[in-house]
Amino acid sequence: MIERFRKPILLICDLILINLSMGLAFLVRFDWNLVNVGENCLYFMVWTSLIRVVLFSMSGLYQWSFRYASISEAMNVFRVVTLGSLLLTAVAFFSKHMIMGRSVLIIDYLGCLFLVIASRFLPRVIIKFKQRRIINLKRVLIVGAGSAGEMVARELITSKERVYDPVGFIDDKPSKRNARIHGIKVLGKMSDISVLVKYCSIEEIIIAIPSASGKIIRDIIEKCKKTGVKIKIVPELHKILTGEVSIRQIREVRPEDLLGRESINIDIKNINSFIQDKVVLVTGSAGTIGSELCRQIIKFKPRLLVLYDYNENDFYFLQLELRDKYPDIKLKTIIGDIKDLGLLNHIFSQFRPHIVFHSAAHKHVPLMEENPVAAVKNNVIGTKNFMNAVEHYGVERFVLISTDKAVNPTSIMGASKRIAEMMVQARTKTSQTKFMAVRFGNVIGSSGSAVLIFKKQIEKGGPVTVTHPDVKRFFMTASEAVQLVIQAAVLGKGGEVFILDMGQQIKIADLAKGLITLSGLKPEEDIPITFTGLRPGEKLYEEVLLNIEKDKATKHDKIYITQPNHFDPRKLQSQIKELEELANIIDNEGVISKIKELVPTYSGNKKK
DSSP states (O other): OTTTTHHHHHHHHHHHHHHHHHHHHHHHHTTTOOTTTHHHHHHHHHHHHHHHHHHHHHTTTTTSOGGGOOHHHHHHHHHHHHHHHHHHHHHHHTOTTTTSOTHHHHHHHHHHHHHHHHHHHHHHHHHHHHHHTOOSOEEEEEEOOSHHHHHHHHHHHHOSSOOEEEEEEEOOOGGGTTOEETTEEEEEOGGGHHHHHHHTTOOEEEEOOTTOOHHHHHHHHHHHHTTTOEEEEOOOHHHHHTTSSOTTOOEEOOGGGGTOOOOOOOOHHHHHHHHTTOEEEEETTTSHHHHHHHHHHHTTOOSEEEEEESOHHHHHHHHHHHHHHOTTSEEEEEEOOTTOHHHHHHHHHHHOOSEEEEOOOOOOHHHHHHOHHHHIIIIIIHHHHHHHHHHHTTOSEEEEEEEGGGSSOOSHHHHHHHHHHHHHHHHTTTOSSEEEEEEEOEETTOTTOHHHHHHHHHHTTOOEEESOTTOEEOEEOHHHHHHHHHHHHHHOOSSOEEEEOOOSOEEHHHHHHHHHHHTTOOBTTTBOEEEOOOOTTOOSSOOSSOTTOOEEEOSSTTEEEEOOOOOOHHHHHHHHHHHHHHHHTTOHHHHHHHHHHHOTTOOTTOOO
């Protein structure tokens, strides 16, 4: 109710203050005696009311909230009041009523400026005064005195339902030492966290450095956890600025925060024209990457999104999610095997997709070492079947989701994905369809990922098992990987193997320690870490390029293209046919021997 009448109330208050300023100016100038100048005083009260209220309205002084009044608002008031006084001077110059001293206008200018600014800032002063008297606020330390830290402090201070009392900032930049932001002092640097937590009775720490690298975030979390207080983190700054999330959504630290990945910028306009009003098919759509592909693609309003997978349970919940969020977008869910030729022909002939994202694959390295025939049937033969259907029905683009394990593979799974890449590169030479592959590393939080395994082990009280103290892996979030996959699909002209910029490899042991720390426990003391040795097919570290490959940049700073390899399409086709025949008779040894022939860089179970 008060909000409804806020502007009229403010206007009336301004009229009172404006006329009070002019009346006081006359009283001060004429020694509190208005007997001879009363008519002049009333004349200028009318003019000042008219001029100033019009200017105040035009400048937006009735639009912003006094609760958040700042220097910019004060400068706006200064400009408007100054302009109003200049106009009043012009009125006085041409007026027959100008018998009083011109000092009246100077006194009025200063008085009006003071009263109007005071009226704008008084509510904020009162709010701050009341807030200081609130008891039981959580004393919080903000790590990072940059843009995000300033936004966090402002939100904590001005929140209507205030919970936190920001005690101070932590920042390593010497230029910010002892500086004050919204009245809150920068108390020290990162190494001072434990001392300040104890000295200032800190109850919670908020990390406000969204641009920090994974190593810095892990170091900060380690320092914070030693204090025993709760840790929270702000969302990525670009998401706050674009309105995707609010600064109020300060949340618990998640495993992906340990990566410290930089924000991704994609070409929304080109992607929109690439997907909008197209029929898009996604295989493996119930999986981590496949489901995220569906979530991202549907935002760009395809004519029809066809979901294809064998996993009915996860499929069902994804379908519910997408239909709830995007009721106007047509969905078609297909439960089936990518090796089912009859089903493939039925789907392609009925829906005529323009774009296919092929995410379906067997991905578990140790399991595929035990089941090489299954890896070949699904990852090679299934992909070949799909590519045949794609080419036969004139699909515009086919995008294979590959893996860094395809590079100089030591596993059956990696080798099978490398063969799929080779088929993509060979097929381009003879097809109108633009075939391409996108290669990237592990997706944090995916089913079967180290993160989920570690979490379960921590919940059980340990130990956390790591294969080797020096084993390293590339990690990306599903959202980040998928955004770049779609961007690469737009860039592709056919035959490319795109490589996503995955940053630096992370030691799995360090990731395990970070997750233990996030759980409020101490590595080795509360949860032991044991090393079990590399499993069959595993490497110590991953690679992004084959020994014979070179990469080059694309228009996107996080996407690269490998230099195309040259294959004899007929020879490759013949070899894959032989591989398929061996797989059909369940000849595991023959399958492995043929894989070595197809992929010379495959090194079997050798450990790197």
